[in-house]
Amino acid sequence: MSIDSQIARLQALEILDSRGNPTLSVTVTLTDGNSATASVPSGASTGLHEAVELRDDDRNRYGGKGVRRAAAHVEGEIADALMGLDARAQSDIDHVMIALDGTDTKGRLGGNAILGVSIAxxxxxxxxxxxxxxxxxxDADDYLLPVPCMNVLNGGKxxxxxxxxxxxxxxxxGAPGFAEAVRYGAETYAALRSLLHDRGLATSVGDEGGFAPRLDSNEAAxxxxxxxxxRAGYxxxxDIAIALDPxxxxxxxxxxxxxxRSRTRRLDRAALLALYGRWIDAYPIVSIEDGFGEEDWAGFIDQTADQGDRIxxxxxxxxxxxxxxxxxxxxxxxxxxxLIKPNQIGTVTETIEAVRICQQAGWGTMVSHRSGETADDFxxxxxxxxxxxxxxxGxxxxxxxxxxxxxxxxxxxELGDRARMAAPFARYVERRA
Structure with a gap:
């Protein structure tokens, strides 16, 4: 253990996320005087089994959404347990916090408290x-840069x-590198704004920066x-495909x-699957996320069997x-x-494990922000x-x-020749061509 890299202090601060709701900022200070800070995002569309965001439930502050209790846990129980541990021992630190919390969903200390400490x-x-x-x-010889998936039209929650x-x-x-992929996306986003303006549609944006127009149907999007x-020339x-998160x-x-919202009707599982099939035929869709409800395992299984070789x-x-x-x-x-969201599970170590399990199975992984975000770029x-x-x-x-x-x-x-970007959807595009 290095004396210089021991945890000397934990501090927590209640700050605001991109929706104006409270969230946590956590700072770790080491014995050498260096410090690092992390801030925790929050989701609007959350799964039933996510790590719990601990809120104060005090209706006199932020409508009950304050995070003073979570902040107190960071500076109290968690700090007491981690003081003097080597910050380089990420897995050990994360497992100390998991054991200290003692619940499956990190609901006692708060997944927000634990994740803030873990990232810091x-x-x-x-x-x-x-x-x-x-x-x-x-520590690798070269690195794979991710293809960006940019949410340009917002709906739902x-x-x-x-x-x-x-x-x-x-x-x-289809871009040759990440910066070029961002350029492709930004130019298409600008073209979309122009199209909406030309058609007299709203160009106001939703939580994740996508436009939120009143369209006649989901297909119109x-x-x-x-x-x-x-219009952007692609x-x-x-060059550019479509991904959906229903x-x-x-x-x-x-x-x-x-x-x-768009057309009042009810679909059973088979009808919704058929709708996705028609869309895959009609539009350049390469990915569908959460096409069925979180408790509808049969829907996911059916979609994987029916469409998993196409998208x-x-x-x-x-x-x-x-x-x-x-x-x-x-x-x-x-x-x-x-989809990989650190705040769904609550520690860096468990998030790494989730990615590695997917990769060993040959599955794709898409690292994701949340709708309530901060400027943290972890x-x-x-x-x-x-x-x-x-x-x-977004x-x-x-x-x-x-x-x-x-x-x-x-x-x-920074990486130069040590960075590469590979299209994870190439096999779907080739099969459909």
């Missing part, structure tokens, strides 16, 4: 080693729009994106799905970055990719360190979203 420790470890964070997490589906994303997978790709499907749990009602099928609310549930999903062939370094291959951080708009993309641009420049 990871940053402090990088400082102690004199390395960039991505290299501290994984992320916007007051006419869209039932939560996210319509553009995926510039895909048609607009194809038109925007073409080839739909080849977030179907938000419109699941019992064993049916109620698409009430990436991603589980988010279904798996909640939980290694145990991901293993079950692999055994049941319930998807071929998982997930950018994490995606590079893990070779995740994909990242979604539209090329709003500072808390751009912080992640800009950090990845900087990492690419």
């Amino acid at each position: 420790v990871a940053r402090a470890s990088a400082l102690a080693q004199g390395r960039p964070l991505y290299r501290s997490l994984n 992320h916007a007051d729009s006419s869209l039932d589906f939560q996210e319509f994303m553009i995926v510039p997978h 895909c048609e607009l994106i194809v038109a925007a790709i073409e 080839r739909p499907g080849v 977030a179907a749990s938000s419109f699941a009602e019992g064993e049916s799905y109620h698409l009430s 990436q099928i991603v589980g988010d609310d279904l798996f909640v970055t939980n290694p145990r549930i991901i293993r079950e999903g692999i055994a049941r062939h319930a998807a071929n990719a998982a 997930i950018a370094d994490f995606a590079v360190a893990m070779g995740a291959g994909q990242i979604k951080s 539209a090329p708009c709003r500072g808390e979203r751009l912080a992640k993309y800009n950090r990845l641009i900087a990492i690419e420049a």
Whole structure:
């Protein structure tokens, strides 16, 4: 153990996220005087089995959403347990916190408290080693940069729009590198804004920076994106594809799905699967996330069997970055990719485990932000360190979203020839061509 890299102090501060709700900022100070800070995001569309965000439930402050109790746990029980431990021992520190909390969902101390400490420790470890964070997490000869998946049209719980589906994303997978992928995406986003303006539609944005217009149907969103790709001078499907996150749990009602915003109708599982099939035929879709509700395992299994050789099928609310549930999903062939959100599981160590389980099974991994974000760019370094291959951080708009993309641009420049970007969807595009 290095004396210089021991944890000397933990501090927590109640700050605001991108929706104006309270969240935690945690600072770890080492015995050498170096300190590192992390801030914790928050989701609007959350899975039932996610790590618990501990809130104060004091209606006189922030409508009960304050996080003073979580902050007190950081500076109290957690600090007492971690004081003097080597910040470079990430797994040991994370498991001390897991055991200290003693619940399956980190509900006693708060997943927000534990994650804030875990990420701050990871940053402090990088400082102690004199390395960039991505290299501290994984010292490699070269690194895979993620393809950005940019949410450009918002619906569902992320916007007051006419869209039932939560996210319509553009995926510039044909770009030769990350900075160029961001350029492809930003130019298409600008073209989409222009199209909306020309049609007299709103260009206000939702939680993740995507536009939130009143459209006639969910299908109209895909048609607009194809038109925007073409207006920007790119080839739909080849240069830029479409990814969807319906977030179907938000419109699941019992064993049916109620698409009430754009067209009032109820679909059973088979009808919703058929709808996705028609869309895959009609539009350059390469990925669908949470196409069925989080408790509808049969829907995911059916979709993987029926469409898994044509598109990436991603589980988010279904798996909640939980290694145990991901293993079950692999055994049941319930998807071929998982969304990776550190705050769903609550520690860096468990998030790494979730990624590695997917990779060993040949599954795709998409590292993700949350709708309530901060300027913290941890997930950018994490995606590079893990070779995740994909990242979604919202539209090329709003500072808390751009912080992640800009950090990845900087990492690419820093790595030079040691950085590469590979299209994770190439096999689907080739099969459909």
